[in-house]
Amino acid sequence: MDNPIQIENYSIRPPETWAGSVDDQQLIERIKESDFSERQINEGRDYCYFLDKIYYTSNIENSEYVCMAYTLNEPSNLERASVMDVVVEENEMYGIHRISVLREGVLIDKIPDTRIKVLDNENQSGGGILSSTKKINITIKDLRLYDVLILEDSRVKTFTERDFLRKEFSRYVWVSPDNYWAYGNYKFTFINDRNEPIAYKKTFFRDEMGNVLEPETNYLKKGKKFIIEEKNYINPVDANREIFPFIDFATSSNWKDLSNYIAPIYEEIYGNASLKDFAPNLVEKLDAIADQDEKLQFAIEYVQNNIYYIFNADEMNGHRPQEPSVTYQNKQGDCKAKSVLLKVILDYIGIDSSIVLVNFNTDFYIKYYLPSLLTFNHAIVKVSYKGEIYFIDATIRDEFGLIENRGFIYFMHYLEVKSDQELKERKAYRFPYYCIDEKVEFHARGTTGDLKLTTTYKGNRANAMRRYFRNTNKREIVDSWNNFLFYGLNYSNDRNGTDIRNIFKDASIDIISDDKKLNEFRIQYHAAVENPYYTDPKNNRFLMYFDRNVVKASARDFIHEDLPFWHNFDSEKYEVHLYTDQKIDTEEKYTVQESTISNPYFNYTSRKKITKNGATVYIDYKPLVNLEIPRNDFEAFREAHHMIADSNFGLGIDIIEPGLMNMLKFSLKKKFNK
Template sequence: MENQVQVENYKIQQPEMWAGNIGDQELQDRIKDSEFAKKQIDEGRDYCYFLDKKYYSSNTENSEYVFMAYTLNEPGNLERASVSDIIVEENEVYQIHRISVLRDGVLIDKIPDTKIKVLDSENQSSGGVLSSNKKINITIKDLRLYDVLILEDTRVKVFTDRDFLRKSFSKYVWVSPDNYWAYGLFKFTFINEREQRVAYKKTFFRDEIGNVLEPEINYLNKGEQFVIEEQNYINPVDSGREIFPYIDFATESTWKELSNYIVPMYDEVLNTSFLKDFAPNLIEKLDAISNQDEKLQFAIEYVQNHIYYIFNADEMSGHKPQEPSVTYENKQGDCKAKSVLLKIILDYIGVDASVVLVNFNTDYYIKYYLPSLLSFNHVVVKVNYKGEEYFIDATTRDEFGLIENRGFIYFMQYLEVKKDQELQMRKSYKFPYFCVDEKIDFHVQGNIGKLNLITVYKGNRANAMRKYFKNTNKREIIDSWNSFLFYSLNYSNDRNGTDVRNIFKDAVIDVVGDDKKLNEVKIQYTATVDNPYYVDPQKNRFLMYFDRNLVKAGARDFMHKDLPFWHNYDSEKYEINLYTDQKIDTGEKYTVQESTITNPYFDFKSRKKISKNGASVFIEYSPLVNLEIPQNEFEAFREDHHTIADSNFGLGIDIIEPGLINSLKFSFKKRFK
C-alpha cells in the first residue's frame, strides 16, 4: 500500500470495542442475494446489503462508526467509490477498519490498493474563512463493475478545551437514509456514554398511509442505547414533497437553562468593556454626529465595513466572544466578536441592543429540534429603536441606510442572550417602503418605439443593485435588461431567436441616483425599438408590457405536504404607460380589466387609465413577509396569485387598423365576441 507512514488525521486500525468486530466469514454471510436483493438488482437499482451506523457520544469525544456493503453496478457509483474525499475537523481522526470487495464470491482486501493523501481543506482563507480542517483523499485502484464494495470506518472527534460546549452538550441529528437505495439491512444505534441524560425526539415519521405522526420524545441515561433497525427496506419518502423522518438527539435541557448557561460568557465581556477605555478616535467621530439616526447608521456601518470578518470554523462551536477591545484594535473578528463590539458601541450612543443566536440554514427546523445551543451557527444584534425592532448582521458588508431603510434579514427563530430566555419567534414584517418602484414609458410613433424605464430600488434590492453594477460589465447588464424586456413586451412570441441587441437599439443603462441614507438606488434604461408591436399569427398588432416578476411562480406551483409556504416576497410598485399614434380598442376586456386583492398575506391593486391612443396601469403589491402560511389557508393564497397571473401583471392594448374594412372587421368582432 502507498502512504505507509501514519499521520494524525487518519489511522488504519481495528474498531473500538463499542463498535463491535465482525470477522470475514460473518461478513460474507451478510452478503446474500435474497429475493428482495435480486428484485432490486434486476430493476437496475444499486443495492446496499447492509448499512450499520453507530454514534457514540461521551463527555470526551463524539465518534461515528459506519459499516456497509453495496453493489457497484452503475458506472456513476463505481466512479464515486474509486475516488472520495473525507473532511475532518481539528483534532478529528478518520479511522479505516476495512476496505474490501467481494468479487465472484471471493473477499479481496483493497487496503493495499488504496492511496491516501491528506490535504489542507482551507480554500477560502482570502475571504476570511479560517479552518484547520483537513481533506483526506482516498483513491482505490482496480474497482470493477459488479463488485460489492465493503467499507468500515469511524470518525473520532476528541474534545479539546476549545470544545467546551461539546463537552457539556451533545447534539446529533439522524436522518432516514437516501431513498435511492434499497437496503437488505439498515441499522442505526445511538450510544450514550455521557454523564448527562440525552433526550431524543422522533419527528416527521409516518403511519402506514403516510400521515405524519406526532413527535415522540424519549430519554437515554448513561450506558443506554437507542436502536432503529429495518430489513428489506426502501425509504418510502416522497423527497420532493415530504421531509425525511429524522431523530434529534440532544443533552436534556430547556431553553431557559441554556440561556442562563451562555449569558455569563457574554456578560464577562459586555459588563467589563466600555468604549471610552479603548476607542477614543471612534468616540470622537460618534460625538461629532448630532443626529441620532445618523449616529446609529454610522455605528452599524463602521462595524460592518471597517472590522474585517474572520470566520474561525474551529471556534464557532464555542460561544466565548472575543474582547471588543481586541476586535477594535485588530480590526477583525468573527460574528460573535463583531456583534459584541457593535453592542458596546450602541450602548455608548444610548441605543438599546442585545446579542441573539440564530441559524439561517436550519431556521425552519429549530422549532422542532430539542433545545440545544449547538443548533445555532450565527450571531446577530437585535436593536430596539423608536418603538421598532430591527436585526443587524454585523458581518454584512456594503449595506447602507438609516436603520428603517436597511435590508431586511429573513429568519424566524432566535435565542436572545439574556437571563431566563425562551426560544423566540420573530414577528412578521410589512415593508414601510416599496423595494421596487418602477415607471415604464413606451411611446410609439410610426414604426419606432422609444422605451424609458426609471426604477428605484430600496432596502435589500438597493444593496444588491449597487453590488451588481459595481461588479458586472456594463454590456452584460444591458443584455440582462434587454432579455427581460424581450419577454415583458411579448417579443418572445413573434421574434423568438432574434438577437436582443438587434431589437433594442442604442440601449443605455446608468445609475442616476444613489441616496445612502434612504438606501435608494435609481436606475434609468433607454432604448429604441424598431417594429415595436407584437404581431399575432392573424396579423393583429398589440403593445404589451407584462412584468413576470409579479407572477409568483413559487407560490402558484408550491406542492409540499410538510413544509408550509415561507412568504418572503418584496413589495413592488409599477406604473406602465403605453402610447401610440394609432387608434386602440378602449373597451377590450383585458385592457380595461382591474383587480383588487385583499389577502391576509398580501394586498394587490391594479388600476387603469385609458385614452384613445394609449393606456396606463398602476400596480401595487404589498406583502406581509417573514412568516409561514398555514396549510389550511394556502389554497386561497395560491388562488389569489392565479388571479394576478390572469392578465393583471401588466398591460396590453389592441391596435385598430386604419381603413373602412378594418373598422368594419373590428365592429363585427366586438358585436359577436
C-alpha cells in the same frame, strides 16, 4: 502555541470496543443474495447488503462508526468508490478498520492496495473562511465492476478546552437514509455514555397510510442505547413532497436554562469592554455626530465594512466570543466577535441592543428541534430603537441606510443572549416602503417606439442593485434589461431569434441617484424600439407591457405535503403608460380589466386609465412577509396569485387599423364577441 499541528489524522486500527467486532466469515455470511436483492439489482438500483451505523457520545469525545457492504454495479458508483475524500476536524481522528471486496465469493483485503494522502482543506481562506480541517484522500486500486465493497471505519472527535460547549452538551441529528439505495439490513444505534441524560425526538415519521405522526420524545440515561433496524428496506419518503423523517438527539435541557448558561459568558465580555479605552479614535468620530439616527448608521456600517469577517469553523463550534478590543485592534473577527463589538458601540451611544443566536439554514426546523445551543450557527444583533425592533447582521458588507431603510433579514426563530429567555418567533413584517417603484413610459409613433423605465430600489433591493451595477459590465447590464423587455413587450412571440440589440436601438442605462441614508438607488433605462407593436398570426397589432416578475411563480407552483410556503416577496409599485398615434379599442376586455385582491397575506390592486390613444395601469402590491402560510389558507393564497397572472400584471392595448374595411371588421368583431 494556540493551534498545535496534528501530525496524524488517521490510523489503521481495530474498532472501539463499544462498536463491537465482526470477523471475515461473519461478513461473508451477511452478504447473501435474496429475492429482494436480485429484484433491486435487476431494476438497476445500487444495493447495500448491510449498513451498521453507530453514534457514540461521552463527555470526552464524539465518535461515529460505520460498517457497510454495497455493490459496484454502476460505473459511476465504481468511480466514486475508487477515490474518496474524508474531511476531519481539528483533533478528530479517522480510523480505517477494514477495506475489502467480495469478488466471486472470495473476500480480498484491499488495504494493501489503498493509498492515503492527508491534504490541507484550505480552499476558501482568501474569502475569510478559516478551518484547520484536513482532507484524507483515499485511493483504492483495482476495484472492478460487480465487486461488493466492504468498508468499516470510524471517526473520533476528542474535545479540547476550546470545545467547552461540546463537553457540556451533545447534539446529533439522524436523518433517514437516501431513498436511492436499497438495504438488505439497515441499523442505526445511538449510545449515550455521558453523565447527563440525552433526549431524543422523532419527527416526520409516518403511519402506514402516510400520515405524519405526532413528534415523540424519549430519554436515554448514561449507558443506554437507541436502535433503529430495518430489513429489506427502501425509504418510502417522497423526496419531492415530503420531509425525510429525522431524530434529534440532544442533552436534555430547556431554553431558559440554556440562556442562563450562555448569558454570563457574554456579560463578562461586555463588562470588561471600555470603548473609550480601546477605541478612542472611534469614540471621537461618534461624538462628532450630533444626529442619533446618523450615529447609529455610522456604528453599524463601521463594524460591517471596517472589520473583516472571518468565519473560523473551529471557533464557531463554541460560543465564547472574542474580546471586542481584540476585534477592534485586529480589524477582524467572526460573527460573534463582530456582533459583540457592535453591541459595545451601541451601548456607548445609548442604544438598546442584544446578541441573538440564529440558524438561517435550518430556521424552519428549529421549532421541531430539541432545545440546544448547538442548534445555532450564527450571531446577529437585535436593536430596539424608537419603539421598533430591528435585526442587524454585522457580517454583511456594502449595506446602507438609516436603520429603518436598511435591508430586511428573513428568519423566524432566535434565542436572545440574556438570562431567562425562551426561544422566540419574530412577528410578520410589512415593508414601510416599496422595494421596487417603477415607472414605464412607452410612446409608439409610426414604426418606432420610445421606451423609458425609471426605477427606484430600496432596502435589500437597493443594496443588491448597487453591488450589481458596481461589479457588472455596463454592456452586460443593458443586455439584461433588453432581454427582460423582449419578453415583457411580448416580442418573444413574433420575432424570436432576432438579435435583441437590433430591436432595442441605442439602449442605455444610467444611475440617476444613490441616496445612502434613504437607501434609495434610482436608475433609468432608455431605448428606441424598432417596430414597437406585437403582431399576432392574424396580423392584429398590440402594444403590450407585462412584467412577469409580478407573477409569483413559486407561489403558483408550490406543492409540498410537509413544508408550508415561506412568504418573502418584496413590496412593489408599478406605473405603466402606453401611448400610440393609432386608434385603440378602449373597451377591450383585458385592456379595461382591473383587479382588487385583499387577503391576510397581501393586498394587490391594478387600476386603469384609458384614453383614445393610450392607457395607463397602476399596480400596487403590499405583502405581509416573514411568515409561513398555513396549509388551510394556502389554496386561497395560490388562487389569488392565479388571479394576478390572469392579465392583471401589466397592460395591453389593441390597435384599430385605419381604413374602412378594418373599421367594419372591428365592428363585427365587437358585435359577435359581446
